[in-house]
Amino acid sequence: MAQIPFSDYLSARRALKNEVSVNLLTKLPDFDADGKPIPVEWAPMRFTTTEVLRLIQPYVSTRFMDQVRAVVPLALYLALFQLLILNQVVKDSLLITGGLFAVIIGLMIFMEGLARGLMPFGEIIGSTLPRKSPLPVVLFITLLLGIGVTFAEPAIGALQAAGQNISVERAPYLYALLNDWAGTLVLVVGASVGLAAVLGTVRFLYGWSLKPLIYLALAPVLALTVYCANDPDLRNTLGLAWDAGAVTTGPVTVPLVLSLGIGIAAAAGKSDSGLSGFGIVTLASLFPILGVMLLTVYVASTVTPAEIIEAARLAASTAQDVQLPWYERSPGAEIVLGIRAILPLVIFLFLVLKVVLRDRLPNTGEILYGIGLTIIGMCIFNVGLTYGLSKLGGNAGGMVPAAFMEIGGIANSPMYVYGVGLVIALAFAWFLGFGATVAEPALNALGVTAEELTEGVFKKKTLINAVSVGVACGIALGLAKLIFDLPLVWLIIPGYLAAIVLTMFSSETFVNVAWDSAGVTTGPITVPLVLAMGIGFGNATNAVEGFGILCMASIGPIITVMITGLWARFQANRQVRAAKHETVISKEREVQAIL
Amino acid sequence: MSEIIYLTDVAVITCIVDKERTDAVLLAARDVGARGAIVHTAKSWGTRERLGVWGVAVETEKDVINFMVSSDQQDLIFDAIYLAADLNAPGRGVMFISPVDRAATYVPEALRKRLHVDPE
Numbered sequence: 001m002a003q004i005p006f007s008d009y010l011s012a013r014r015a016l017k018n019e020v021s022v023n024l025l026t027k028l029p030d031f032d033a034d035g036k037p038i039p040v041e042w043a044p045m046r047f048t049t050t051e052v053l054r055l056i057q058p059y060v061s062t063r064f065m066d067q068v069r070a071v072v073p074l075a076l077y078l079a080l081f082q083l084l085i086l087n088q089v090v091k092d093s094l095l096i097t098g099g100l101f102a103v104i105i106g107l108m109i110f111m112e113g114l115a116r117g118l119m120p121f122g123e124i125i126g127s128t129l130p131r132k133s134p135l136p137v138v139l140f141i142t143l144l145l146g147i148g149v150t151f152a153e154p155a156i157g158a159l160q161a162a163g164q165n166i167s168v169e170r171a172p173y174l175y176a177l178l179n180d181w182a183g184t185l186v187l188v189v190g191a192s193v194g195l196a197a198v199l200g201t202v203r204f205l206y207g208w209s210l211k212p213l214i215y216l217a218l219a220p221v222l223a224l225t226v227y228c229a230n231d232p233d234l235r236n237t238l239g240l241a242w243d244a245g246a247v248t249t250g251p252v253t254v255p256l257v258l259s260l261g262i263g264i265a266a267a268a269g270k271s272d273s274g275l276s277g278f279g280i281v282t283l284a285s286l287f288p289i290l291g292v293m294l295l296t297v298y299v300a301s302t303v304t305p306a307e308i309i310e311a312a313r314l315a316a317s318t319a320q321d322v323q324l325p326w327y328e329r330s331p332g333a334e335i336v337l338g339i340r341a342i343l344p345l346v347i348f349l350f351l352v353l354k355v356v357l358r359d360r361l362p363n364t365g366e367i368l369y370g371i372g373l374t375i376i377g378m379c380i381f382n383v384g385l386t387y388g389l390s391k392l393g394g395n396a397g398g399m400v401p402a403a404f405m406e407i408g409g410i411a412n413s414p415m416y417v418y419g420v421g422l423v424i425a426l427a428f429a430w431f432l433g434f435g436a437t438v439a440e441p442a443l444n445a446l447g448v449t450a451e452e453l454t455e456g457v458f459k460k461k462t463l464i465n466a467v468s469v470g471v472a473c474g475i476a477l478g479l480a481k482l483i484f485d486l487p488l489v490w491l492i493i494p495g496y497l498a499a500i501v502l503t504m505f506s507s508e509t510f511v512n513v514a515w516d517s518a519g520v521t522t523g524p525i526t527v528p529l530v531l532a533m534g535i536g537f538g539n540a541t542n543a544v545e546g547f548g549i550l551c552m553a554s555i556g557p558i559i560t561v562m563i564t565g566l567w568a569r570f571q572a573n574r575q576v577r578a579a580k581h582e583t584v585i586s587k588e589r590e591v592q593a594i595l
Numbered sequence: 596m597s598e599i600i601y602l603t604d605v606a607v608i609t610c611i612v613d614k615e616r617t618d619a620v621l622l623a624a625r626d627v628g629a630r631g632a633i634v635h636t637a638k639s640w641g642t643r644e645r646l647g648v649w650g651v652a653v654e655t656e657k658d659v660i661n662f663m664v665s666s667d668q669q670d671l672i673f674d675a676i677y678l679a680a681d682l683n684a685p686g687r688g689v690m691f692i693s694p695v696d697r698a699a700t701y702v703p704e705a706l707r708k709r710l711h712v713d714p715e
Contacts, residue, residue: 006675044647047685052649054684059652062615116651369651 063112066441067104070525074436075100078396078529081428086402086415091395099388106384107524110154110377114251117370118152120363121349122256126263128357135264139198141352142260146194146284147187148345149253152374156186157337157382158390158528159240159247162535162547168312170544171236172305173296175312178240181299185244185292192291193248193257193284200280201261205268210279210511211503217286218496224293229489233305234296238488239547241292245285246550247527249519252345254281254442278512281519285554334386338379346371381524389525390532397536397546400425401483407540422483426476433475433553436529437468442520450513457568458513466564467517467557474556475530478549482538488548495555502562510565517561518554600707602698606669608662610690611639612680617658623679624662627671635659642686653686663698 029037047055075096082088090096130138150156159178168175177185203213228234228241261280353359361367401407404421405414414421437443446467447460481491503511530549538546612620621632636658643653664672669692682688702710 004678006678042645045645045685047649051685055646055649055652055686058613058615058681058684059654366651 063108067107096392099384102384103388106377106381109373113370113373117367122259126259130264130267142197143194146197147190148348150190150193152252152341152345153250154524155247155527172308174236176308188291188295189288192287196283196287197257221290237296242551243547244292245289246522246554282515285519334382335379338382342375389528393529393532394536397533398540401540429479430472430476433472434468436526437471466560470557470560471553474552478552482543499558506562514561517557604666605695605698607693610660612688613654619679623675627675629662633661
């Protein structure tokens with residue numbers, strides 16, 4: 001934009017002033033024989049290239065900068081940490097930069113497509129379906145939608161990508177789940193999200209409290225966790241199961257499932273009270289854990305570890321000679337993955353619209369444009385995920401242990417005394433978690449809602465800080481789990497038991513906000529980065545698997561938010577009591593003064 | 596006290612801009628002497644539809660900003676807003692001045708004395 005000093009502009013104003021009568025720019029309609037006006041037809045506007053650029057520039061740049069703000073600080077943090085603290089040059093830095101650029105571009109296009117295509121589509125169905133169809137049909141469609149949105153979630157790709165680095169000998173069932181059963185795994189996670197959406201909607205329809213639902217959902221989850229933890233073969237899959245819960249609640253699932261849930265509530269005559277969306281997210285991060293554990297138990301009952309290892313060996317030996325077709329090689333594989341993620345959801349939504357609602361799509365052009373953008377964005381994001389986020393996270397994870405232990409391939413490791421290096425590694429994880437969470441836009445939105453719901457008792461900033469500290473501590477704890485090779489159960493069971501106790505004492509609003517904050521924090525940038533970092537870290541420290549960091553990042557904020565909530569209530573009560581006490585004293589004084 | 600003081604020589608400048616430009620417009624208007632403004636949230640229709648494929652780049656969520664200004668100020672503020680609102684591009688918004696017959700609001704005591712409009 002050219003800048004003109006305002007004083008110059010003012011002095012030239014008289015010369016610049018042109019007047020055009022608007023009468024010259026408008027058309028009067030012609031009238032037909034009956035005296036009715038014939039609709040005026042406007043010729044499409046024509047623009048020069050400069051005008052088009054002026055039109056497009058702010059549209060692209062604001063959206064581009066949104067993603068730059070999300071990606072660049074995290075990437076810089078990881079790179080500077082490696083450079084300054086560990087004195088290591090980032091490996092393949094050019095490739096990673098290119099990959100991160102693809103992530104930024106991909107997410108930008110994906111989010112725009114989501115807003116233009118999938119969201120309006122979902123809203124149409126959300127507002128008309130519950131009025132036109134009976135409740136069971138609507139709930140069934142909600143269930144199917146849950147599966148569709150899970151496939152469309154960008155972070156799910158990271159879970160599938162993580163499977164390639166698992167050693168089949170050491171964790172055969174984990175390897176099987178992420179490779180041979182990968183499709184089933186996502187399907188199970190999706191079905192769990194669907195079930196959660198159904199239950200969450202029913203809960204809102206009948207006004208059930210969230211607390212008993214949390215207890216009821218947690219009981220089998222914790223019981224199965226204990227069962228799996230006692231089985232040496234199943235133990236390694238626990239991290240995956242718990243992390244799956246954190247992966248599911250992303251930028252596609254939450255708004256689409258919510259729009260349907262809110263639509264159902266509105267059709268039943270319940271207005272959107274602000275609490276309506278809550279609960280679905282909570283259940284959608286608990287149910288997948290149960291689903292994945294059940295799948296694990298099922299897999300364990302059909303194949304033995306020896307069979308899996310044998311099959312993996314066979315696959316590895318044949319894979320080396322055969323040149324993979326283009327669609328199974330990178331970057332072709334990522335593109336196929338992107339199309340496969342979005343298209344089923346779109347077809348499903350379209351079928352619901354045509355077959356169940358017998359409706360037509362308004363603004364077809366724009367919605368198609370949005371869907372096209374979503375698919376293109378997903379493909380670019382997937383490429384960036386492989387070359388940028390996963391590589392960067394993996395590198396950082398592989399590098400950080402060099403601070404306190406000897407790592408092959410890194411000169412003069414360990415770089416620091418064991419204790420100091422350990423503190424550096426944990427501090428690294430803590431600040432990574434804090435930084436990644438503070439900037440999360442979804443958390444900002446939750447903060448605003450929480451402030452409104454609690455009538456200002458719980459400030460937006462308080463919530464953001466509480467959640468960020470929770471995530472930071474969770475990620476640091478998750479890293480500590482990898483370093484000391486602690487069993488995940490030891491961290492999860494006490495964590496969730498503490499959460500249950502806090503839930504009993506907290507008010508319904510805080511329970512809703514706290515349990516939802518866990519799902520909100522894990523966006524499409526944090527999840528792949530943290531997953532890859534954990535696995536890289538696990539490989540470097542020779543841990544069996546690198547999962548479990550994300551689920552610690554989920555339980556962290558639940559606990560910190562409820563503690564903060566209880567503290568805020570305690571403070572408020574004390575102030576009220578102090579105020580009452582003061583008025584009593586001042587009344588006494590008045591009485592004395594009169595006497 | 597209950598007597599109304601009619602304010603004359605008033606104009607209203609209405610500026611319809613993209614949400615992101617609102618703050619820039621308010622600051623620019625304040626710098627050249629606008630006393631205050633009212634911002635309404637609105638949804639626009641028209642340009643986006645007529646732009647064809649380029650329509651997607653047009654933001655339909657607009658803010659409507661009303662400034663009540665004196666007739667001496669109006670040209671200065673109008674031009675300042677035009678530049679700040681970045682209206683010099685397709686689909687970015689529109690602005691206009693409407694003459695106002697009269698206005699009325701609270702006039703502070705000190706001002707009344709200075710202007711000799713108090714009934715006493």
